Amino acid sequence: MAVKDYIRERFFPHMWCAGCGHGIVLNGLIRAVEKLGIDKSAIVMVSGIGCSSRIAGYLDFHTLHTLHGRALAFATGVKLSKPELNVIVPMGDGDALAIGGNHFIHAARRNINITAIVMNNRIYGMTGGQCSPLSGYGTLASTAPYTNVDQSFDVVQLASAAGATFVARSTGFHVQQMTEIIQEAILHNGFSVVEVMSQCPTYFGRRNRQGDAVDMLKYMQKITTPIGSKAKEQNPELIERGVFVRKELPEYCSAYDTVIRRAKEGK
Amino acid sequence: MSNNIRFVQGNEACVEGALYAGLEFFAGYPITPSTEIAEQLSSRLPKIGGKFIQMEDEIASMCAIIGASLTGRKVMTATSGPGFSLKQEALGYAIMAEIPCVIVNVQRGGPSTGIPTHVHQGDVNQARWGTHGDHAIVALTASNHQDVFAMTVEAFNIAETYRTPVVLLFDEVVGHMRERLVLPEPGEIPIVERLRTSVKPGVNYHPYLPREDGRLPMSDFGGVHRYNVTGLYHDMWGFPSDEPKIINELLHHLMDKIEHRTNQLARFKEFYTEDAECLLISYGSSARSAREVVEKHRQRGERFGLLELLTLWPFPSDLIRQKAAGARLVVVVEMNMGQMCQSVRLAVDRPERVFLSNRVDGVFISPSDIEKTLHLIQGKGV
Amino acid sequence: MGKRKLKELQINREWCKGCGICAAFCAKKVLEMDELDKAVPVRTEDCVVCRLCEMRCPDLAIEIVAEEQIEEEDIG
Numbered sequence: 055m056a057v058k059d060y061i062r063e064r065f066f067p068h069m070w071c072a073g074c075g076h077g078i079v080l081n082g083l084i085r086a087v088e089k090l091g092i093d094k095s096a097i098v099m100v101s102g103i104g105c106s107s108r109i110a111g112y113l114d115f116h117t118l119h120t121l122h123g124r125a126l127a128f129a130t131g132v133k134l135s136k137p138e139l140n141v142i143v144p145m146g147d148g149d150a151l152a153i154g155g156n157h158f159i160h161a162a163r164r165n166i167n168i169t170a171i172v173m174n175n176r177i178y179g180m181t182g183g184q185c186s187p188l189s190g191y192g193t194l195a196s197t198a199p200y201t202n203v204d205q206s207f208d209v210v211q212l213a214s215a216a217g218a219t220f221v222a223r224s225t226g227f228h229v230q231q232m233t234e235i236i237q238e239a240i241l242h243n244g245f246s247v248v249e250v251m252s253q254c255p256t257y258f259g260r261r262n263r264q265g266d267a268v269d270m271l272k273y274m275q276k277i278t279t280p281i282g283s284k285a286k287e288q289n290p291e292l293i294e295r296g297v298f299v300r301k302e303l304p305e306y307c308s309a310y311d312t313v314i315r316r317a318k319e320g321k
Numbered sequence: 322m323s324n325n326i327r328f329v330q331g332n333e334a335c336v337e338g339a340l341y342a343g344l345e346f347f348a349g350y351p352i353t354p355s356t357e358i359a360e361q362l363s364s365r366l367p368k369i370g371g372k373f374i375q376m377e378d379e380i381a382s383m384c385a386i387i388g389a390s391l392t393g394r395k396v397m398t399a400t401s402g403p404g405f406s407l408k409q410e411a412l413g414y415a416i417m418a419e420i421p422c423v424i425v426n427v428q429r430g431g432p433s434t435g436i437p438t439h440v441h442q443g444d445v446n447q448a449r450w451g452t453h454g455d456h457a458i459v460a461l462t463a464s465n466h467q468d469v470f471a472m473t474v475e476a477f478n479i480a481e482t483y484r485t486p487v488v489l490l491f492d493e494v495v496g497h498m499r500e501r502l503v504l505p506e507p508g509e510i511p512i513v514e515r516l517r518t519s520v521k522p523g524v525n526y527h528p529y530l531p532r533e534d535g536r537l538p539m540s541d542f543g544g545v546h547r548y549n550v551t552g553l554y555h556d557m558w559g560f561p562s563d564e565p566k567i568i569n570e571l572l573h574h575l576m577d578k579i580e581h582r583t584n585q586l587a588r589f590k591e592f593y594t595e596d597a598e599c600l601l602i603s604y605g606s607s608a609r610s611a612r613e614v615v616e617k618h619r620q621r622g623e624r625f626g627l628l629e630l631l632t633l634w635p636f637p638s639d640l641i642r643q644k645a646a647g648a649r650l651v652v653v654v655e656m657n658m659g660q661m662c663q664s665v666r667l668a669v670d671r672p673e674r675v676f677l678s679n680r681v682d683g684v685f686i687s688p689s690d691i692e693k694t695l696h697l698i699q700g701k702g703v
Numbered sequence: 704m705g706k707r708k709l710k711e712l713q714i715n716r717e718w719c720k721g722c723g724i725c726a727a728f729c730a731k732k733v734l735e736m737d738e739l740d741k742a743v744p745v746r747t748e749d750c751v752v753c754r755l756c757e758m759r760c761p762d763l764a765i766e767i768v769a770e771e772q773i774e775e776e777d778i779g
């Protein structure tokens with residue numbers, strides 16, 4: 055099927071700003087699903103609130119646009135209730151890790167077969183550029199006018215420590231890698247987290263003098279490197295891209311099937 | 322026969338009612354005095370192939386049942402005061418997105434952590450207005466286990482019929498007290514199943530277009546119809562809209578589908594109301610004491626009556642106005658600072674004859690507490 | 704397998720928001736921005752069908768249509 059078969063064309067052009075990285079994630083996600091050839095009716099996309107969360111409305115799946123931060127909680131209900139569905143949860147960084155941080159770590163801990171995509175633009179886009187738990191020390195935001203003194207999370211480390219069994223990172227510049235990683239994440243049987251570094255030229259870019267979308271993508275190219283590369287040894291500041299965790303642990307819904315079996319046998 | 326008789330807590334009666342109604346998915350978080358509901362369902366649901374999940378908090382529990390409901394299951398969550406506060410945002414979502422679900426709140430004393438193990442009925446108005454924005458809500462209650470069972474079934478039936486969340490507002494005394502429960506036979510109480518669309522694959526399905534009878538047929542997630550669900554104002558396909566006409570119509574639809582059926586949704590019990598000069602109005606465990614008072618006075622030949630409300634919201638104003646029409650005195654018996662009393666005053670003619678008999682110290686209101694109020698009122702020369 | 708050849712490079716001008724990403728990163732400088740700030744293909748003959756512009760466009764405004772592989776092999 056063509057890209058257009060996966061979108062709700064009547065809502066295009068979409069609402070995102072020119073050069074918004076969330077559009078690149080949309081693009082990569084469609085190509086991942088297309089390559090996997092998954093039936094559109096077998097996918098439920100659950101999103102929260104934010105610019106990123108609007109992605110759900112543009113895709114021709116079963117789409118559930120929920121509350122700020124709560125997408126994974128809704129998704130857990132969908133998935134446990136009907137495990138045969140593919141559940142994909144795109145989230146903003148604030149959505150996933152500020153207000154939704156608790157749901158994020160618990161979904162990871164349960165290892166429920168959901169694909170979480172953190173569209174990390176290091177800012178609150180929808181509400182106009184406030185700092186997020188991923189903005190980072192020393193950045194500027196509308197609520198950090200004298201520079202941000204909050205330290206940031208490392209999504210990969212957080213997800214890994216919380217128990218996610220597939221953890222990866224890519225960027226809007228590295229679209230081929232991003233698409234391949236999303237594909238693998240969807241196929242992975244367990245909780246998978248994909249952090250995609252996404253640019254918000256409108257707020258993060260402008261405030262932090264990172265230039266336009268093109269400049270921001272160039273910057274992502276510059277500051278990232280494949281996992282375990284030579285470059286990383288020489289420059290520890292570089293952010294690694296690739297698959298960090300890929301492991302097998304009992305998946306929650308299958309584990310619950312065991313509960314059902316035990317309950318029925320009376321044990 | 323004896324097989325159908327149980328000696329249980331009110332919370333267990335609620336569990337039995339939910340299973341009878343077809344509950345298949347429960348998500349919850351432990352909190353006194355509702356925890357037994359979660360505990361029991363963790364054991365009962367998997368036995369019938371249903372799902373139980375203990376979520377990370379009450380917000381998540383509320384969200385999870387909404388998600389599960391969309392896949393076509395009958396769903397419930399249970400909590401108490403603080404947890405009910407946490408659920409409010411998602412409860413509003415269920416109202417806006419028209420998701421059938423049942424939320425049990427076994428009330429305890431508030432505000433805040435309040436008094437977990439003691440009785441209060443302070444969440445009556447929260448059940449009505451807890452979530453932000455204009456909206457309508459259905460809230461049911463009961464004073465004894467047979468009614469807890471029946472109202473729980475009713476809650477599921479109303480939720481499925483009108484695509485709406487329904488709140489079951491019990492209290493600590495009812496929740497924890499042990500009493501006889503006769504389990505009805507299957508089929509004895511009618512069960513409303515989810516109305517699913519008959520629209521064929523490939524044909525345009527409108528998840529938010531009411532039929533002529535006002536009902537909105539659903540389509541399960543995973544089925545042939547792919548649509549959008551959102552907490553934003555939305556069109557009949559479920560897509561966000563900021564068109565004034567759509568906003569106006571949707572809000573009116575959400576209000577009207579409940580408020581226009583107030584009389585139809587009013588469940589109540591009455592004892593000697595026809596000729597009552599002194600009408601007691603009560604609900605939940607307080608109604609047990611109110612009933613005792615009424616019986617005692619009737620034995621003495623005094624014209625006392627009791628109107629016991631099972632539907633708290635939408636508030637049955639017409640019913641109350643009618644039943645109170647001939648009474649010289651109306652006494653609202655409840656365990657809060659007069660939440661229901663206020664609504665009763667607004668509903669009746671001559672509100673100056675409406676008095677409150679309450680207790681708010683965590684101690685169950687007894688018949689003698691009510692008698693004391695009656696003396697005081699009499700002393701006032703009413 | 705022969706080298707892939709471009710058949711058509713379509714830009715949906717209604718959807719293009721003029722971010723310039725496609726033009727900036729095309730290694731073959733096939734695309735440019737016009738005076739209306741929309742992307743336009745100017746050197747299609749240089750296109751190597753890497754599809755990166757198509758994949759990086761945040762607005763799904765680019766469609767790359769390649770010559771059928773079979774035809775290519777016939778030619779080759």
Ligand SMILES: Cc1ncc(C[n+]2csc(CCOP(=O)(O)OP(=O)(O)O)c2C)c(N)n1
Nearest residue numbers: 103104105106122146147148149178179180
């Ligand atoms: C409970 C609640 N709190 C706050 C908001 C306001 N709000 C909407 S989106 C958002 C943050 C968006 O940032 P992020 O999640 O990083 O996504 P982005 O817009 O950057 O894609 C906030 C604070 C809300 N909708 N609900």
Ligand code: SF4
Nearest residue numbers: 070071074105179254
């Ligand atoms: S504000 Fe930022 S995140 Fe939101 S659409 Fe614009 S560029 Fe994207």
Ligand code: SF4
Nearest residue numbers: 719720722723725760
């Ligand atoms: S990347 Fe897409 S939106 Fe940006 S200029 Fe090119 S065609 Fe237009």
Ligand code: SF4
Nearest residue numbers: 729750751753754756
């Ligand atoms: S396919 Fe590759 S070479 Fe061709 S225009 Fe796009 S980026 Fe340039």
